[in-house]
Amino acid sequence: MARILAGLRERLRALRGQRFEAEFDEEVQFHLDQAAARNERRGMTPEDARRAARQAFGNQAVTSERVREETGVRLFQDLAHDVRHGFRGMRRRPVASAVIVLTVAVCIAANSAMFGVVYSILLRPLPFPDSDRLVQVFNAYPESGRPRASNSVPDRFDRRDFIESFEDVALYTEISYTVGAPGEGHHTFALDITPSFFSVLRATPALGRLLSEEIDDGAVPDVVVIGHKLWLADFAADPDVVGKTAFLDERPMTIVGVLPESFRFSTWDAQVFRPRFFSAEERSDAARHTGGFRMLARLVDGATVEEAQAEIDAFNEALVAGYAADLRTLVTDAGYHTVARGYLDDITRNVRGPFLLMWAGVVLLLVIGAANVVGILLVQARSRRDELAARMALGAGRQRILRQLVTESLLLTALGTGLGLFAARWALGLLGLLGLFEVYEIPRVDDVSLTPIVVVATVFAAGLLGTIAGSVPLFALRRGSALLGARRGNVGGAGGLQSLLVGGQIALAFVLVMCAGLLVTSLRNLAAVDPGFDPAGVVVHAISLPDVSYATPEAGVDYMERLVAEVTTVPGVANVGLTTHLPFSGAASRGPVVAEGAARAPGEAVILPFRSAVTPDYFLTMGMDMVAGRGFSSSDRDGAPRVAIIDRALADRLWPQGDAVGRRLWRSAEQGADEDAYTVIGIVNPIRQNALDEAIVSGAIYTSMLQHPSGFFRVAARLDGDRAVIWPALRARIDSVDEAVPLFWTDTMEGSVDGTLILRRTPMQVLTAFASLGLFLGMLGVYGVMAYSVGRRRREIGLRLAVGSTQTGIVRLLGREWLIVVGGGLVAGAIGALAATRALQGLLFETGPLDLGVAGITAACVAGAALLACVPPTRRALRVEPAVTLRDS
Amino acid sequence: MTESRSEVLLGTLDLLVLKLLAVGPMHGWGLAERLEEISDGVFCVNQGSLYPALQRLKRRGVVESEWQVTENGRRARYYSLTRGGRAALREELANWARTSGAVNRVLDYTEESI
Known part of the structure; x- marks a missing residue:
């Protein structure tokens, strides 16, 4: 401590620089006088005595500089000096400085924007206390084609009561309600939840209370918790809203609490939270594997996800062992197991790959840019070799020179970083333009920003870059003993380090261009996939019938028939179809199907085709081809024989002989009663349900909407003509059927299909942009090294030309150097690409990581760019006048 | 003076200065003169390089300095060991493993003179 204080005191004292100077001079003078006096006493002449004293003392200037260095505070004085010197240097070398600043600015803008996205989406903790203890749990039946299914009610009570790693367990379902007084409702996202949902999240209310678990088993109390947005929009931020009434689907509910603004849960922007309670029947063993709920659990303090997983596995094993034989076989053959995964990991699972890819790309870009900065500073340091050598000879310590070089480099980097951070917001906007922030599946995407952490990380990285870039030249020069050695003859090409840097670039x-090329190829392959329907010209809306006014199935069917009849008369509307589940809408339903007379082979999993109910014109509207039999007609309604249409994939699974039409099946795992059987009346072509890259496995089964009406469905209309005119008319006509029925989720089918490509297209575009920038920076690097080489070799070139070398000879001379640098880089790049593209594999669709076509184009592209970059230096070399050059030297 | 030699001397010089100052406060010239006498010219160190060493020791807090007036009436900066300096000296002496003839002679001399 005393030591630190002494050091501090000394620094402070030395801060008063002038006094330091004067005192040190006095001290030296005293020393020299004493030494001279002694020398005189020993018999020297006064003159000799003084000279000997000075000689014994050594270089005064050097000593003074060293003493100053030892005080440590010199730093501040030097810093000011270095900064001034740095600015002067920038003015002296405007082009090189501008190139450095702009390179850093571009790289920093791209990096901070990308890191902002990665941090906001993948890394930032969720807005719940101890959010790392939140776990998503779901059942999986992979052998039946459902690697990710939902949870059933009994699972919740089992896992709450028997899994000791879990503090509490909640169920929730994403749902939507029509909120508002009857006739004025609007569609609102909602969650049906077990009251434990809020305690699992450790959420606290802004007003009122959250839900309590008090009433289990009992009647569902008509209470609701609302979100901050709804509170603002529908209740005008009423501070006394608690106890007032909110209408959900026309039913009055009492508001018991309001959530704070900070409460955000998943991508489902729920504003209404209704408690769910379960009857004894729902909680019984019979309800297992019926699904329907998502599950969120909170780990007890100290428990890990792995421990919870192990406990669940053990519990499931015991549970399944106790099942009746047929149920046991059913779930075992389906590959039943339960997955527990950290909540943040789980919600980011689909975006992690693409985002890490983009991040890796931008980091590579930064490295390429850094190589450029180092390269330029290296050239500068070489040309300043005389200046630096002179300063060192005059007593500037190596540290001092290093500090000056680093200060200059930091100055340039800081300017670039400032510009870059400023431009980063703009870069984020650019990412937004690419549609990245509109993808529903990306969690927290609406909240991407350059948080302080991002800025700090960026500044830190930039500081590191500036320090390294500033110090490399000194070490490089020292190793070549170039600084103190001063002038070697101006022969030979660029330095090894510079060539290495450019080769690395x-x-x-x-690597970047190759990755971008693979992504482009992959996306092209994917976009070429036929979804099985024709999305062009189809517009869609969702409709949710309030279940008070439409309490009976007949009322629903009546609405649908009126709707279809009305909409069909709108000029420009070619066809209209309704469906419970629209492909590429993000929602799908799947369930077991069994053919009459069929028995599952031992070990064969039950199949789970996609299910939906559709109106007669749906297939026509979607452009789906009937392969055999007939479509639905308006007589396929309640009371008529149950009918189903299946797709060819399911038909081939159930009746491989190809005689599916007229056969019977049940929509259950086992054959049921006669009256529950469906007769297959037709076969359609299979379609992709959720993504173009999905495999069609167990197909789909369609039932008649008029026979099985649903209060929630989508309207698909194929427009023939100017969409801008027809669409508003169509919507007005839908509204006219019943104004109280809200219309939402307006989209085009093309938009829905395209939306599933964004997670592939954006990384492709972003990486292509990074690759182009990287290539451009690489070109700058090549240009720099060649230009430097030509500059150094002017005399050699002049000499060669003077003794009869042809221009071709000169080009060949430079070509050799180019080949070493660029050729080496290409080989290294190809090897690097081998490793990098393997990591890319999971993100590619029907594109091998070793696509030779892409590799060839990449090589041609990079080599061509590198060739282009050395055209100006080569031309300069060819313009060298032999006579002039020789005379100059 | 080659670089490697000066580096060897750097550590030694600090120790020598501490050892000499353990006898009593001294100004820079005094230290230089004493060093010259003791080492028999084995260290052909520039006397000037004593001052960075002193500054370094001051920063470490083991040496402090004060302006005083000499016997013949001139102002001079006197250096002396701090309490921490005495501890540091003991420590460094204990750690002293490598010895050369010249260094030993210096240490012997001061041992006697204490």
């Missing part, structure tokens, strides 16, 4: 640019 070429290699990294190769």
